[in-house]
Amino acid sequence: MSNIKIPKKTFEKEIGKLDEKMKERIALFGTPLESVDEENLEIEIFPNRPDLLSYQGFKRSFLAFLGKRRGLKEYNLKKPEKNYQVKVSPSVKEVRPYTVCAIIKNLKLNEEKIKELIEIQEKLHTTIGRKRKKLAIGIYPLEKIKLPIYYEALEPDKIKFRPLESPREMSGLEILQRHPTGREYSHLLKGKVKFPVFRDSNDNILSMPPIINSEQTGRITEKTKEVFVECSGFDLNILKKCLNIITTTMSDMGGKIYSMEIKSREKIVTPDLSSEKMKISLENTNKLLGLNLTEKQLKTLLEKMGHNYDSKKKEVEIAPWRTDILHEVDLIEEVAIAYGYENFDPLIPDISSIGKENFEEIVKKKIAEILTGLGMLEVSNFYLTNKKNQFEKMGVAENQEKNYIALSESKTDYNILRKDLSHYLLKNFSSNVDSEYPQKIFEIGKVFRDNKGKVEEIDRLGIALEKWEKSTQKY
Amino acid sequence: MDKLIQSLSPIERKILPYLEEKKLQDICKKSNLDKTSVLRALEYLNKKKLVELNYEKKKIIELDVNGILYKRKGLPERRLLDLLAKKRILPLKDAKLQSKLSNDEFKASLGVLKKKALIELKNGKIVFNAKKEEITKKMLEESFIESLPLELDTLDPEQKFAFDSLQKRKNIVQLEEKKKVKIRITPLGKEISRKKIEGKELIEQITPSILKSEKNWRGKKFRRYDVEANVPRIYGGKRHFVNQAIDYARKIWTEMGFEEMTGNMAQPSFWNFDALFTAQDHPVREMQDTFFLENKKSSEPDKKLMKIIKETHEKGINGSKGWNYKWDEKESEKMVLRTHTTCLSALKLYSLAKKEIPKKFFAIGKCFRNETVDWSHGFEFNQTEGIVVDKNANFRHLLGYLKQFFKKMGYEKIRFSPAYFPYTEPSVEINVWHPDKKVWLELGGAGILRPEVVVPLLGEYIPVLAWGPGFDRILLDYYEIKDLRELYKNDITKLRNIKFWIK
Numbered sequence: 001m002s003n004i005k006i007p008k009k010t011f012e013k014e015i016g017k018l019d020e021k022m023k024e025r026i027a028l029f030g031t032p033l034e035s036v037d038e039e040n041l042e043i044e045i046f047p048n049r050p051d052l053l054s055y056q057g058f059k060r061s062f063l064a065f066l067g068k069r070r071g072l073k074e075y076n077l078k079k080p081e082k083n084y085q086v087k088v089s090p091s092v093k094e095v096r097p098y099t100v101c102a103i104i105k106n107l108k109l110n111e112e113k114i115k116e117l118i119e120i121q122e123k124l125h126t127t128i129g130r131k132r133k134k135l136a137i138g139i140y141p142l143e144k145i146k147l148p149i150y151y152e153a154l155e156p157d158k159i160k161f162r163p164l165e166s167p168r169e170m171s172g173l174e175i176l177q178r179h180p181t182g183r184e185y186s187h188l189l190k191g192k193v194k195f196p197v198f199r200d201s202n203d204n205i206l207s208m209p210p211i212i213n214s215e216q217t218g219r220i221t222e223k224t225k226e227v228f229v230e231c232s233g234f235d236l237n238i239l240k241k242c243l244n245i246i247t248t249t250m251s252d253m254g255g256k257i258y259s260m261e262i263k264s265r266e267k268i269v270t271p272d273l274s275s276e277k278m279k280i281s282l283e284n285t286n287k288l289l290g291l292n293l294t295e296k297q298l299k300t301l302l303e304k305m306g307h308n309y310d311s312k313k314k315e316v317e318i319a320p321w322r323t324d325i326l327h328e329v330d331l332i333e334e335v336a337i338a339y340g341y342e343n344f345d346p347l348i349p350d351i352s353s354i355g356k357e358n359f360e361e362i363v364k365k366k367i368a369e370i371l372t373g374l375g376m377l378e379v380s381n382f383y384l385t386n387k388k389n390q391f392e393k394m395g396v397a398e399n400q401e402k403n404y405i406a407l408s409e410s411k412t413d414y415n416i417l418r419k420d421l422s423h424y425l426l427k428n429f430s431s432n433v434d435s436e437y438p439q440k441i442f443e444i445g446k447v448f449r450d451n452k453g454k455v456e457e458i459d460r461l462g463i464a465l466e467k468w469e470k471s472t473q474k475y
Numbered sequence: 476m477d478k479l480i481q482s483l484s485p486i487e488r489k490i491l492p493y494l495e496e497k498k499l500q501d502i503c504k505k506s507n508l509d510k511t512s513v514l515r516a517l518e519y520l521n522k523k524k525l526v527e528l529n530y531e532k533k534k535i536i537e538l539d540v541n542g543i544l545y546k547r548k549g550l551p552e553r554r555l556l557d558l559l560a561k562k563r564i565l566p567l568k569d570a571k572l573q574s575k576l577s578n579d580e581f582k583a584s585l586g587v588l589k590k591k592a593l594i595e596l597k598n599g600k601i602v603f604n605a606k607k608e609e610i611t612k613k614m615l616e617e618s619f620i621e622s623l624p625l626e627l628d629t630l631d632p633e634q635k636f637a638f639d640s641l642q643k644r645k646n647i648v649q650l651e652e653k654k655k656v657k658i659r660i661t662p663l664g665k666e667i668s669r670k671k672i673e674g675k676e677l678i679e680q681i682t683p684s685i686l687k688s689e690k691n692w693r694g695k696k697f698r699r700y701d702v703e704a705n706v707p708r709i710y711g712g713k714r715h716f717v718n719q720a721i722d723y724a725r726k727i728w729t730e731m732g733f734e735e736m737t738g739n740m741a742q743p744s745f746w747n748f749d750a751l752f753t754a755q756d757h758p759v760r761e762m763q764d765t766f767f768l769e770n771k772k773s774s775e776p777d778k779k780l781m782k783i784i785k786e787t788h789e790k791g792i793n794g795s796k797g798w799n800y801k802w803d804e805k806e807s808e809k810m811v812l813r814t815h816t817t818c819l820s821a822l823k824l825y826s827l828a829k830k831e832i833p834k835k836f837f838a839i840g841k842c843f844r845n846e847t848v849d850w851s852h853g854f855e856f857n858q859t860e861g862i863v864v865d866k867n868a869n870f871r872h873l874l875g876y877l878k879q880f881f882k883k884m885g886y887e888k889i890r891f892s893p894a895y896f897p898y899t900e901p902s903v904e905i906n907v908w909h910p911d912k913k914v915w916l917e918l919g920g921a922g923i924l925r926p927e928v929v930v931p932l933l934g935e936y937i938p939v940l941a942w943g944p945g946f947d948r949i950l951l952d953y954y955e956i957k958d959l960r961e962l963y964k965n966d967i968t969k970l971r972n973i974k975f976w977i978k
Binding site: 029030046047048049133134237287288291326329330332333336337341345347348349351354355356357358361365368371372373374375376377378379380381382383384405407409410412414428432435440441446448455 | 708722725741758810878
């Protein structure tokens with residue numbers, strides 16, 4: 001889960017007073033308010049809304065939701081100037097096939113804004129970027145770069161540049177082995193014959209995506225006014241959305257967006273801020289939500305979610321930074337959120353159906369009833385256990401540890417599935433020597449065994465009785 | 476006063492004349508009763524306010540098994556020292572052999588003597604280093620052992636030091652807690668003890684022979700029984716408190732007309748994730764989040780369904796755009812411990828015949844996630860889940876069911892807000908108002924299953940309302956438990972005493 005922090009002052013100045021009602025609006029927008037203190041408010045962003053991962057992005061959508069500025073926000077996209085080009089070599093196809101890029105000018109960066117940019121970049125990396133595996137973003141100071149730019153894959157030892165935070169030049173392999181960031185993400189390039197790089201016309205390497213930028217050409221400072229932005233990865237569609245998120249955020253910070261030509265076998269121009277269109281049916285909406293909306297209401301509600309609605313075509317123009325609208329039902333949910341979950345009148349429908357308990361569960365319940373009638377106490381143990389409890393403490397020799405099911409990875413020392421209940425019942429006794437005797441316990445539950453590579457789940461009953469001093473244990 | 480006298484039991488009456496005695500042993504002797512009976516009788520009298528009892532706890536230091544031995548034979552270090560005083564220098568091996576000490580004793584002795592600077596160790600040899608008067612003087616530990624038993628509270632600093640060092644060694648001294656009782660007779664007790672009590676006139680027990688003939692009981696006096704007296708506790712059998720709550724949830728569901736579904740805890744990723752439109756690169760499918768079973772095969776997949784699911788993920792279905800990636804059959808075969816009971820809903824939908832619709836199902840059971848354990852997290856948790864399959868189901872119905880369900884669980888005020896799950900749209904997060912704590916509790920998610928989930932399983936888009944609240948939060952709240960780890964600790968005393976689930 002990702003959270004964003006917003007300075008309270010900024011929020012109150014640009015959005016509205018943070019009173020109880022506003023707090024409720026934030027929650028009902030689908031962004032739970034995690035905490036508020038003197039300085040900041042922190043809100044949670046669900047993984048389907050990477051476009052809300054910056055204050056600018058949140059503000060854009062939330063103002064629409066509040067009805068303060070409805071409909072699709074338009075951005076001025078300037079045509080590519082001379083040499084605003086990225087030439088993509090076919091060599092990247094095997095390692096990281098796509099890139100989309102843009103240039104932003106007129107930025108007035110200060111420390112806070114640089115921090116915001118780095119934060120959104122990192123948050124996009126971890127969320128839709130799947131920890132940089134699916135996509136990675138690079139931002140570079142344009143004044144240090146000579147256009148056009150080349151995106152190509154080179155052999156690791158031919159890549160030489162000084163990575164960020166490093167005192168010296170390193171080769172591609174060295175970066176993966178020695179640089180802390182390189183080591184962290186080295187698995188993403190592991191086994192590749194060639195590594196991808198962005199290179200400018202001065203033959204300087206800008207970065208080796210998705211690992212790290214160059215210290216010389218890839219560090220933004222407060223003096224930076226113009227930047228080159230790229231997203232590289234495997235899914236062109238998501239890359240475009242990601243570029244839209246980051247460029248519109250920079251535009252909301254005061255920047256001007258310029259397109260670039262991406263030349264591979266075909267030429268495309270990015271960013272692409274044209275909106276996607278999707279049909280929505282008023283009938284389907286009303287049916288699924290149980291409402292009686294008019295088309296006019298539908299239009300208003302969609303506009304509150306930052307989209308436009310074309311009543312002639314019955315079509316929604318979806319904001320181009322939204323990654324989560326796959327189907328009409330996604331638009332219907334948008335309508336529901338704008339309508340307000342608090343405004344729905346809960347209703348229990350008239351469906352006649354007969355309730356029924358599972359027969360085996362009834363039998364288990366009866367067995368438990370009989371045993372409690374005999375004065376036994378039911379215990380409930382974990383399904384997971386470990387070899388020490390399951391075998392070693394039960395006196396099972398190591399070569400007799402058979403047919404158990406192990407977990408590939410566990411964050412605790414519980415790393416196999418229990419094979420029987422008895423070892424747990426004995427463990428219960430050993431941890432209860434301080435409780436009054438006699439102790440009579442039972443457990444009903446599943447145990448797991450390996451049957452020729454398949455998992456067998458077996459229902460079991462375990463009973464253990466213990467009297468003080470003379471212990472008689474049965475299973 | 477008469478009533479009081481009539482309520483005295485035989486043993487109480489027996490010791491009554493001897494209460495002025497100060498010592499317990501004397502009461503025993505004179506009344507001809509054993510210690511336990513006298514103590515019990517004193518307790519009874521205490522309750523009737525005829526005597527006052529004051530218990531004093533004392534910690535007494537006594538000799539333990541080795542201590543008794545050493546008192547006779549001398550401490551091991553003394554024996555070693557005596558040997559060394561004779562030989563002056565001895566290799567370690569020889570010293571051990573000649574001193575006839577056990578391994579532990581020898582090591583301990585060496586340590587003690589070194590600490591006291593009576594010997595030195597040089598090149599594997601022990602060098603005697605003490606002056607004459609130092610050997611003849613008794614060591615602190617020796618005098619201490621001789622002066623036992625002692626009360627812990629009365630030790631002087633030297634004794635305390637000796638005690639601490641001896642306590643670290645094996646079975647030399649032991650600490651025993653002794654209770655000493657002080658008896659003081661109350662004025663009322665004095666008065667009664669002076670009265671001559673005719674014990675024989677009282678009928679202690681009603682027997683058939685007494686009842687047979689009227690003359691045996693008419694006009695006679697009976698001993699009064701104290702019905703408020705403490706009796707030994709009996710612990711009956713009991714269901715585990717989590718299972719009591721689970722049974723209650725089962726009852727709620729069936730009352731609302733839901734049919735139970737059950738199924739395996741180990742599931743192929745296919746049913747736990749793929750069938751629920753969770754993309755294969757979704758973070759939840761990583762080993763850090765989910766338990767994967769090592770080298771386990773899934774059962775033969777349904778090839779036809781697999782093809783449809785593949786298409787749904789790659790290109791979409793029913794007008795959806797899909798996730799737009801290459802779906803891998805191998806990934807779907809990996810076995811996991813179910814991360815939610817929703818996999819059971821998917822399985823149920825696939826096996827559902829169309830003519831059975833509308834239909835309502837529920838499940839309840841353990842689910843798993845790869846988590847560290849602390850007060851609010853664990854690797855196992857309980858989930859309950861309900862689905863409503865109905866052509867006419869809508870969002871308002873979902874909220875209606877949720878409201879009803881949580882009302883039955885004891886939460887009157889409920890709030891809904893937007894949420895996100897890969898397999899529902901619209902999605903809802905459920906918050907309930909906790910009237911005592913005055914906070915909103917997050918109790919889980921709900922929604923209408925996405926067409927990408929329903930269409931492959933049912934063949935057409937029928938709204939399926941689904942909700943799957945976590946159950947453990949409700950348990951903690953009801954049983955007033957603060958730490959999730961308490962649920963499966965199986966502390967027998969706590970299990971015996973915890974309240975029953977009554978709702």
